[in-house]
Amino acid sequence: MSHLTLKQLRYFTTLARHGHFGRAAEACAISQPALSMQIKELEETLGTALFERTSRKLRLTGFGEIFEERARAILRDVDALGDLARASHDRLVGRLRIGIIPTIAPYLLPRIIADLTGAFPGLDIQVRETMTPKLAQELSDGLLDTAIVALPVSDPAFVEVPILTETFVLVRHLEQAEQPVPDRDKLREMRLLLLEEGHCFRDQALSFCSIPSGRPREGLDGSSLSTLVQMVGAGIGVTFIPEMAVAVETRSARVSIARFDDPQPSRTIGMIWRRSNPLAAQLDDIAQTFLKAARGWQDISAANHATAP
DSSP, rough: OTTTOOHHHHHHHHHHHHHHHHHHHHHHTSOOHHHHHEEEEEHHHHSSSSSHHHHOOOOEOOOHHHHHHHHHHHHHHHHHHHHHHHTTTTEEEOOEEEEEOOOTHHHHHHHHHHHHHHOOOOOOEEEOOOOHHHHHHHHHHHSSEEEEEEOOOOOTEEEEEEEEEEEEEEEEEEEGGOOOOHHHHHHHHHHEEOOOOOOHHHHHHHHHTTTTTTOOSSSSESHHHHHHHHHHHSOOOOOEEEGGGGGHSSTTEEEEEOOSSHHHHHEEEEEEETTTTTTTHHHHHHHHHHHHHHHHHHHHHHHHHHHOO
């Protein structure tokens, strides 16, 4: 065991998470042969196999599952020591690993990054975009410092700080622009295009329409808001998008935007992090920067609505 290294543990846990040598090597920023060699050396040091290798998939052995749990705990403790040292500084410097969901990232991220780099010039910002369940797991595992998601997450292990509340709008084909805005009953009768399962925005749209999430429905599930809007422009159905996505997603599609009567569908976006994170005070400063950026976006959005025909 004298040759067991933290680098090997990080390579091992990354491979266990991805289940694929190519993707894990890319995540580790090393070549696939180099990763294979490190895993082989780790297994030789341990004297037992960590993975079952078949032609179709890579899976952990029974011992590998136990070893992964302990390895992740060790790496979390090591990272916590580094965070503890960083927490001794008044201002956060060095690496900041931010997770963000896909229905926020393209629209709010450019403003957030610009404001962060201006307010915290010593930060090395690393962004991870994926859906909420994965972000929550990676946050718990210490792979992320913080995440921007739709609230509530309702996990007592996380601090939740609201950043902004925004409404959803209905996207229809341009030829429907003068038609009355449908109510919830009418929406349930229409071909509603939604994001694929796993996106919290999908669940929020279904909830507004009072459609059970598990009910089979006829429509299209897309992987991005952009795909859904373009399909609406092609005359296939209608969809919802968040207010912040309107300017980006509707500029090149033959669609019209309609706003619902009160109470309008909406979501609260916020920042979360582990309660046990030693960087809690610094992350709260980051959250306040996010809050200022969000207010700036909302002021611009309100001005645009006021001048719109």
